[in-house]
Amino acid sequence: MENFDRQKIVQSVPQRGFFGQPKGLFTLFFTEFWERFSYYGMRAILLFYMYTEVVDGGLGISTETATSIMAIYGALVYMTGVIGGWISDRLLGGQQTVFYGGILIMMGHIVLALPIGVTGLFLSMLFIILGTGLLKPNVSNVVGDMYSPKDNRRDSGFSIFYMGINMGALIAPLIVGTVGQEYNYHLGFSLAAIGMFLGLVVFVVTRKKYLGLAGTYVANPLGDAEKKKVIKRFGIGAVIIAILLAITIPTNILTITTFTYLISFLGIAIPTAYFIVMYRSPKTDADERSRILAYIPLFIASMVFWAIQEQGSIILALYAKERTELSFLGFDIYASWFQSLNPLFIIILAPVFASLWMKLGDRQPSTPKKFSLGIILGGISFMILIFPAVINGTETLVSPLWLVLSFFLVVLGELCLSPVGLSATTKLAPAAFSAQTMSLWFMSNAAGQAVNAQIVKLYDPSTEIFYFGIIGGIAVLLGFILFAFSKKIQVFMRGVL
Incomplete structure (x- = not known):
């Protein structure tokens, strides 16, 4: 996109009106607030819904399979x-x-709210996976459109936007989680x-009124000839996929296990291919x-951090229900409530970081240094969970304060890495590949x-010390390596801070 066009877009957005930020931040703040409410409300009870017995309102899926599905679901949502x-x-x-x-x-949440069993589960996942893929990256990209490249409010604006995301994620487990666990899972999904x-x-x-031209342009539009090729390729691809599913599912070639291995491979292969395509493009x-x-x-670094952070709704959710004392100071606690700790700490600390x-x-520290600090803190958040197992063994319930501390540490890392990563992405992106x-x-x-999806299968109370220790230790080591090379990375960023 030409600089003139970018400036025209910035000028079309009212630049003052929402905490000193462009007014369009209000629109995107509350759009993401409610989208995250729906997503994290659903995730707060989804694992429990899958492995709870059918007679108790669940689907009766094994715990190991349910944790793998949760990881693959999360991967596909972002993929x-x-x-x-x-x-x-x-x-x-x-x-x-x-x-x-x-x-x-x-539509996906509506389907999940209906009592139609495993069929409803996978159909709803399809809708939510596709829908989040359309919404999630683009709403953040529209935020970037509202700021000129040299606007010092950019990182602060993304931090405020990130706080809106987490306000929705905070109240969702408390409302949806309580309704789902106390009354009915399907009512919670509704x-x-x-x-x-x-x-x-x-x-x-x-x-x-508030967004102006932000997000209205098509950065690299398809020509008429290209559109025909794309439609043809999508059609052929859809037919091939349908044939493969028709053959592999009835013959048990494609099972949940083989599907998780396939997605794990694609999770690494797709971004690798994208880096190659963008780097070699004549438009770059x-x-x-x-x-x-x-x-x-x-x-x-981000991949390693999210591998730890996203286990908060998988392994730490299991840890909350199976290994944690679900009462504190005389009050009963629902296991789903722990999912509110991450956004709670972000809401408290995001304005401080901004x-x-x-x-x-x-x-301020360079972007690579912020990233290195983020994954070090993420690693420590896992390593501290070694201590209750060492002190009291794995047969007794642990104080909920250990989980609180773990979530607190990972949030400190998240605030060093995630909003900064969003901002850095909008600044480092090639113009023809912005979204x-x-x-x-x-x-x-x-x-x-x-x-x-492969790692969570290894978790068990008997392997708890090694599980948290090895994963956390790898993250800390990579954080120090990134810090050591931060100046070199900064040179390659060509003036981007």
Whole structure:
């Protein structure tokens, strides 16, 4: 995109009005608030719904299979962001792609709210996976559109936006989790559907006035000849997939186990292919190629961090229900409530971090150094869970304060890495691949969860010390390596801070 066009987009957005940020941040803040309410409300009870016995309102799936499904589900949700980025960059633009994504997500939650068993589970997953792939990367990319490249409010704005995401994630487990565990899982899922509907209402009603031209352009539109080729290829691909499913499912070649291995492979292969395509594209200039090289170690660091953070709704959810004393100071606690700890700490600390980066200005740590600190803290958040097992063994219930401390540490790491990563992605992205690079950022989460699909099978109270110790130790080691090479990475970023 030309600089003139970018400046025209920035000028079309009212620049003051939401905590000193562009007014469009209000629209995107509350759109993501309700989308995250629906997603994290659903995730707070989904694992329990899958492995709870049928007579108790669940699906009766084995715990090992349920944890793998959770990881693969999370991987696919972020993996399809590549599709969403491509559709935005080449067909619809960000705003329209966000809208259609929200529609699909709402449909997915509606299906999950219906008592139609395993069929409903996988159908709802399909809708939510595709919908989140359309919405998630593009709503963040539209945030970036509202700021000029040199606007010092950018990191602060992304931190505020990130706080909105986590406000939705905070209240969702408390509301959806309580209703789902106390009364009925399907009633809880219906509340998630209502949340996405409210997000769509906010987006549709306010986008014209507050977003201006942000997200309305198509960065790299398809020509007429290209559209025909794409339609033909999609058609052929759909037929091939249908034939393969028709052959492999009845013959048990494609099972949940083989599917998890396939997604784990794709979680690494897809971002690798994307880096190669962007780097070799004739639409990418020399500075942009250098920035792509700088982005690779940041991507790997992000992948390692999310592999730990996303286990908060898988292994730590199991840990909460099976290994934790579910009462504190005389009050009973639902296991799903622990899912609110991460967003609670983010809401408390995000303004502190946003203010800190603003106050430090040019003296703040470089992006690679922030990333290194993030994964070190993520690793420590796992390593501290060794101590209750060493002190009291794995046969007794542990204090909920250990989980609180673990979530607190991973949030400190998240605030060093995630909002900064969103901002860095919008600045390092090649112009012709702007939305797709944002999709690539979310692919780091998908890659981490794709790896998790194999790792979570290894967790058991008997292996608890080794599980948390080895994974946490690897993250800490990689964090120190990234810190050592941070200056070299900064050189490749070609002036981007």
